[in-house]
Amino acid sequence: MRRIGVVGAGHVGLVTAACFARLGHTVVCADNDTDKICRLKKLEMPFFESGLEDLVKGAVRKSRLLFTSSVAELAKKSEIIFIAVGTPTTLEGRPDLSFVEQVTIEIAKAFTGIKKEPVSEKRPYRLIVEKSTVPVLTGEWVKRTFELLAPTGVDFDIAANPEFLREGSAVHDFFHPDRIVIGTENVRAKKLFEEIYKPIQAPIVFCDIRSAELIKHASNSFLALKISYINAISRICEKVGADVEKVAEGMGYDTRIGKAFLRAGIGYGGSCFPKDVRAFITLAQEIGVPFRLLEEVEAINREQRLVVVRKARELLWNLKDKKICVFGLSFKPDTDDIRESPAIEIANLFLKEGAKIKCYDPKAMDAAKKLLTGVRFCRNPYEAARGCHLLALLTEWKEFKALDFARIRKLMQSPHIVDGRNFLDPEALRKLGFVYRGIGRDI
Numbered sequence: 001m002r003r004i005g006v007v008g009a010g011h012v013g014l015v016t017a018a019c020f021a022r023l024g025h026t027v028v029c030a031d032n033d034t035d036k037i038c039r040l041k042k043l044e045m046p047f048f049e050s051g052l053e054d055l056v057k058g059a060v061r062k063s064r065l066l067f068t069s070s071v072a073e074l075a076k077k078s079e080i081i082f083i084a085v086g087t088p089t090t091l092e093g094r095p096d097l098s099f100v101e102q103v104t105i106e107i108a109k110a111f112t113g114i115k116k117e118p119v120s121e122k123r124p125y126r127l128i129v130e131k132s133t134v135p136v137l138t139g140e141w142v143k144r145t146f147e148l149l150a151p152t153g154v155d156f157d158i159a160a161n162p163e164f165l166r167e168g169s170a171v172h173d174f175f176h177p178d179r180i181v182i183g184t185e186n187v188r189a190k191k192l193f194e195e196i197y198k199p200i201q202a203p204i205v206f207c208d209i210r211s212a213e214l215i216k217h218a219s220n221s222f223l224a225l226k227i228s229y230i231n232a233i234s235r236i237c238e239k240v241g242a243d244v245e246k247v248a249e250g251m252g253y254d255t256r257i258g259k260a261f262l263r264a265g266i267g268y269g270g271s272c273f274p275k276d277v278r279a280f281i282t283l284a285q286e287i288g289v290p291f292r293l294l295e296e297v298e299a300i301n302r303e304q305r306l307v308v309v310r311k312a313r314e315l316l317w318n319l320k321d322k323k324i325c326v327f328g329l330s331f332k333p334d335t336d337d338i339r340e341s342p343a344i345e346i347a348n349l350f351l352k353e354g355a356k357i358k359c360y361d362p363k364a365m366d367a368a369k370k371l372l373t374g375v376r377f378c379r380n381p382y383e384a385a386r387g388c389h390l391l392a393l394l395t396e397w398k399e400f401k402a403l404d405f406a407r408i409r410k411l412m413q414s415p416h417i418v419d420g421r422n423f424l425d426p427e428a429l430r431k432l433g434f435v436y437r438g439i440g441r442d443i
Helices: 011-022 034-041 052-061 071-077 098-109 138-149 170-175 187-196 209-240 244-252 273-286 292-316 342-352 381-385 405-411 426-431
Strands: 003-007 026-030 065-068 080-083 125-130 155-160 180-183 204-207 323-327 356-360 390-393 416-419 435-437
Touching: 003 011, 003 071, 011 026, 011 052, 011 065, 011 170, 026 071, 034 065, 052 065, 052 170, 071 098, 080 098, 098 125, 098 138, 125 138, 138 155, 138 209, 155 187, 155 209, 180 209, 187 204, 204 209, 209 244, 209 273, 209 292, 273 292, 292 342, 292 390, 292 416, 292 435, 323 342, 323 381, 342 356, 356 381, 381 405, 426 435
Parallel strands: 003 026, 003 080, 026 065, 080 125, 125 155, 180 204, 323 356, 323 390, 390 416, 416 435
Antiparallel strands: 155 180
């Protein structure tokens, strides 16, 4: 078993740290947010992720997972160091890599004062791994920074191991990935990866670091493309009277296309797709290869938010002073993450139209209170629906499908539903007296 360090206790870092500990490795997880580290030491989770709390508690009890706010402490205790810090988007559209740079500097400086040892003698060795989503060529900057600042007595390798963890199923995704992508420069680093990932039954794609970095952006951008494609198809379906759900089903049986990510709705959101698409577009522009296809993907995604508002207007005529119930605020179910959430954006669009908003989400309301002002956060979905003119379903939490819609029909002032995720049963709702509108299926 190896000594592993993970810098960053966010969705990627904490899941990665806990899962490696579950595999039997000794893991140190560091974050510069001292409050977050204090909470983790008390076994309080900083965010909701299915299965993560039990995993963390089990690893801590077995002394396989430790938390610290010191990157230097982590660097000295770990053989393999994963950098899993945030890479937010700048105003220009490129990722802000300052956190990656700072962590690299801190790791290098942790070894200041080490004596220069002859090459023939055993020297400290570290494998430094990019886990954060970064643009191609980042690995070269990490390597250059470490070479400049680390003492000559430290032996090291740089590698890239991009994450493919979906929020809401991140723990499952770690243990059951479609593939593991690893960019390395030599056999030594390759063998270490083979060792730490040995228990995971999945294909391992070994390649150069640049290719590994590119695989992540290329993958996420392609998935975003599929989402925007089916959303564009949904608009055509509405114009000609077709059902996008049936169109997607017919397409999905084609093994060359597949069913995944062919769900029409209000567009993609979260911390990955919007940022990664934007970063890929910017990178392409900077290297002189404009990616106009992705520019259109991004445009379609922005426009899809307006579809829900348009449908609400068609049902209510004017939105000013109308009471609208919003079901769902997180960008997807099974997570409390509201970053780039289409639901938050649509709620704000309703507010700009003068509507009065009541909302409910099983997990994301505390986070949403920081971004949404002038709305009423309700204790349960029935309270949210009471007295409303329209219900907008914006996140497909399973519990919403099990609600008593006959009761909701009686609570509402007028029986209008806009299903932004095509999640509910249109015929069942119409039989209850609702006026139902979905995405690409208003037939």
